[in-house]
Amino acid sequence: EAEVAQSPRYKITEKSQAVAFWCDPISGHATLYWYRQILGQGPELLVQFQDESVVDDSQLPKDRFSAERLKGVDSTLKIQPAELGDSAMYLCASSFPESYEQYFGPGTRLTVT
């Protein structure tokens, strides 16, 4: 069964350092999502791509976060500089266009010290 791949699974970084996460969606899924899940809360959408275009990044803290999906397949989410409050699980999901069913990857657990 096809799955969404994410790496790394765990990342520890110091405050003010740069960090990047990678996501490879299910083949054929043109829509890709990045979510942030703070401990004890549900996931919150950070950014949504349709192919290589950003559809929604209204909740992305653009002063320090950036996301790209240059060839419309895999995607990278970057944080620079990382802050203590960025400690969270970062989840990637993908779906077919116009589908409400999203498939989630295993996530990257970020700890900022």
Place this chain on the structure above:
Amino acid sequence: AQSVTQPDIHITVSEGASLELRCNYSYGATPYLFWYVQSPGQGLQLLLKYFSGDTLVQGIKGFEAEFKRSQSSFNLRKPSVHWSDAAEYFCAWYGNKLVFGAGTILRVKS
């Protein structure tokens, strides 16, 4: 603002007992509703979804959920819980994006 409420942060049930996890949403039109499960350190797995039609929907792993418009609820049920069901469960609503509740942690005691 549209929101999803899961009133119970933690629930503990005995193995073999029945389970009901509550979910309420705040939106007037018929929503698209989902239940996801998350095991520790893992991503989310879709259990079931409701878009329209029959208000009782069946999902994977023996779960079902009932949509009640009059109560703005979409509660998740399972007749007999297994120890492997211990996880965190999220209700979600799709408007122009997926909005999640805060989750309910299910503990199963043997």
